[in-house]
Amino acid sequence: MDPRSSAQDVHRCDLCETAIVHSYCDFCHVNLCKPCVVDHISDEYDKHKIVPFQKRRSTLIHLKCETHPHRNCEFQSKDCNNMLVCSSCMASTQHKGHNFVEVTEVYKAKKDDIKKDTKELENNISPTYEDIALDLENQLANLDGGYDKLTTTISKQGEQWHRQIDFIVNKMKTEISEIKVKHKDLLQKHLNEIKQIQSLIKETLHALRKTEESTEVSPIIEYNSKNREFSKLPPKVEVTLPTFIPKAIDPDKLYTLFGQITPLSTATEENFLSLSQPNTAVRELLDEPELVATIQTGHKKLRNVTCVSENMIWTSGMANDVKCFNIKGSTLHTILTKSGVWPGDIAVDSNGNLLYSERETRTVNKVKRSLQTEELIKLQGWKPFNLCVTSTGALLVTLYSNDPPQSKVVRYSGSTEKQPIQFDDKGKPLYSGNGLIKYITENRNHDICVADMNAGAVVVVNQSGKLRWRYTGHPSVTENKPFNLRGITTDSQSRILTADFNNHCIHILDQNGQFLRYIDNCGLDHPYGVCGQ
Structure with missing residues (x-):
């Protein structure tokens, strides 16, 4: 562990890295021991600000005035877009009649804003984002389970459809079997009637042959022809086989009848975080509008x-x-x-x-x-x-x-x-x-x-x-x-x-x-x- 950063060790000089710190350069932000102070300021004495270590970062470092390099910009002109100026600039004609405020006042106010923002970020905004992230992670973790349930529901619907289709097919097969029995009975009945007539014709032929060979007068004289009766054919029975007329399958209609998958719905709502600072809505307006893009139409x-x-x-x-x-x-x-x-x-x-x-x-x-x-x-x-x-x-x-x-x-x-x-x-x-x-x-x-x-x-x-x-x-x-x-x-x-x-x-x-x-x-x-x- 670096001894300079160890919590159990004292602060050390940033130059020699061994001696205990005594002073601090508020301009360069370095720790200094007594011997190293002289070495540190030897290049340009005026630009350094040596303070006791306990008072480090207490000195405000002002910008140098571009017009008067020997002076610091310790004031802000409210009439020149908050331009930073020095005391000599204040007395110039350029800023005649302007309203000025000390930079230290603005600095302190901004410091307070920074502290409030830091507290707001740590205690309110950051935890809220953590909650949002956790919620999204939970949604992602449960995503597969949700879609598995959807797939299972669709599979069950398919099984129900298969059972219904099997039922319909079996019911139609039973209907065909019953129609076949009726069809067979009709044809068999007609066949029996024809065979009965055929039997009578056979008997008649046998009688006619015996009569034809007989020499007896009386049976021949009393003969009456039955051909006219037999020539009257019975009605011809035509039984047509039933037909199955399949309905054309329309995939779109079938898909709709099977069910419907609702599209992925994404609802985005404004999610405002209540902040403690006053006039938050107005403060969100940029002090200086930002030009994002220019389009030549x-x-x-x-x-x-x-x-x-x-x-x-x-x-x-x-x-x-x-x-x-x-x-x-x-x-x-x-x-x-x-x-x-x-x-x-x-x-x-x-x-x-x-x-x-x-x-x-x-x-x-x-x-x-x-x-x-x-x-x-x-x-x-x-x-x-x-x-x-x-x-x-x-x-x-x-x-x-x-x-x-x-x-x-x-x-x-x-x-x-x-x-x-x-x-x-x-x-x-x-x-x-x-x-x-x-x-x-x-x-x-x-x-x-x-x-x-x-x-x-x-x-x-x-x-x-x-x-x-x-x-x-x-x-x-x-x-x-x-x-x-x-x-x-x-x-x-x-x-x-x-x-x-x-x-x-x-x-x-x-x-x-x-x-x-x-x-x-x-x-x-x-x-x-x-x-x-």
Whole structure:
């Protein structure tokens, strides 16, 4: 065992490895004995920080200022994305009027967060993952047993079928035997009748020969012919053999009649761990948004985007094509609209089929995975625009009519209208009558969220269609240009994100309509369609 790390030995110097430690370099993080201190700081005295061993790791090591290398960055500028600065920078014109906070305060706060996170990981999160892992291991251990039971059940069903088939076969053989006896009796009866007639004919022939040889007059004169009687043949009996008409075996029907194996069902539900830190949901938002990928779609004016999976998206713009890309930007499919005009909106249903709306034909169309297009919904008097597939597989469609100008949201199950949403409790329209864009999404709490462009508002109703709240922008964002919203989506925490076309940003709200923050430093330029995944 290394004596320096032995719990029963004292700490040793990291340089000579023999002497007992006396001091500690808080800059280099090494143990030092008295003689080795001089050797350690001989290269560059100023950069080292020698403290008593008991006070090790007590000195904060600040970054050196790039502008003023002789000074440490001991402050943070809140107005420059939390940039670290020195005291000389604070006095410069670049940071005039800025709000500063001491780095030591931020350091202490972060240290407290680290301690809380460590405790949370050790006492809550890590044990939870251990429980999940144990549950999965138990499921794997019991997997063979479960499938063996299924196989046994199928074998028993096969044995029952074999017994039934054997019973049917034996029953039919018995029926054939009984029919054979009847058949034989009929033929035997007819044969007996024929043989009886044959016997009479034989007797008659014998009598005729004797009479023919006789010279007596009286028997000859009294003779009466029986040939007419014998010429009347008895009815001919024809008994046809029974036949067996086998029914054709349809393997598909037979498979269905035998039983049914349900497909493998995988139910994935959100599994949230309750953490002790306050404002966890808000803290989960990245301080700095991260750009994951950029895809060149080729659309002159990109309008809509919807996710099939994390690695596949559909996009559309002001052209008559809808394109499918992988996350690397490679084009997988291209679909042309039936009308030859750009689609109002696109969505993907629970089966992975593409849906798109066409105002000119007043239809919502479905493109199957085979890339065949079929008409899903045909409207009269109304035109479809924006689409949303709900968590239950229903379809929400925003509709508008120009005569008179009015808009509504309709829930469909397949092609059947289930729920129109148009007015509030006072009979007033929920949405602006203008047919302009009304992007729509469903939140995790089943609220229906509409970005009403003409009204300049996010309008949220509950599952029953009752108005919950409206959001018309936040002063910190819309003080220069009006709130001009386009696309809308939600995340796993029921937060709502909507694109602000004029202000080049994304507004983030909680499920109750409270403004949380906005995203504006990701190179956004007139954002339009947004989609959560």
